[in-house]
Amino acid sequence: MQELPVHQRADAVSSLVYEANARVRDPVYGCVGAISYLQNQVSELQMQLAVAQAEILCIQMQHEPIVMPNQEIMDLDHKSYLLHNELPQFLNFGSSSNVIHDSLKIENIFGHDMVS
Numbered sequence: 001m002q003e004l005p006v007h008q009r010a011d012a013v014s015s016l017v018y019e020a021n022a023r024v025r026d027p028v029y030g031c032v033g034a035i036s037y038l039q040n041q042v043s044e045l046q047m048q049l050a051v052a053q054a055e056i057l058c059i060q061m062q063h064e065p066i067v068m069p070n071q072e073i074m075d076l077d078h079k080s081y082l083l084h085n086e087l088p089q090f091l092n093f094g095s096s097s098n099v100i101h102d103s104l105k106i107e108n109i110f111g112h113d114m115v116s
Contacts, residue, residue, distance in 0.1 A: 004012055022030040029036070 001009060001012060019031050022034060026033045
């Protein structure tokens with residue numbers, strides 16, 4: 001602590017207290033467990049968003065007329081490209097949640113409600 005500049009010491013103490021509280025709740029993973037859980041949640045939500053966008057795109061493509069001006073064809077080609085190239089990346093994402101305990105998902109984590 002003494003090696004840190006004075007203006008950074010309060011943040012350092014706060015971080016140490018936060019990690020200590022995290023270790024009380026999860027002695028093995030501490031803050032890393034909470035971070036992994038949140039990253040997994042973000043990945044799941046990104047996948048859900050990609051699926052919803054793909055569904056919207058499919059519905060839009062079903063309602064578009066057969067004969068289109070060149071600009072609309074280019075837009076459709078771009079949408080088709082996204083559907084076939086971007087969506088699979090979201091659907092095949094790797095899960096980094098192996099280190100997360102199920103109890104971490106349910107309980108109140110370090111003063112923040114985590115709802116799974």
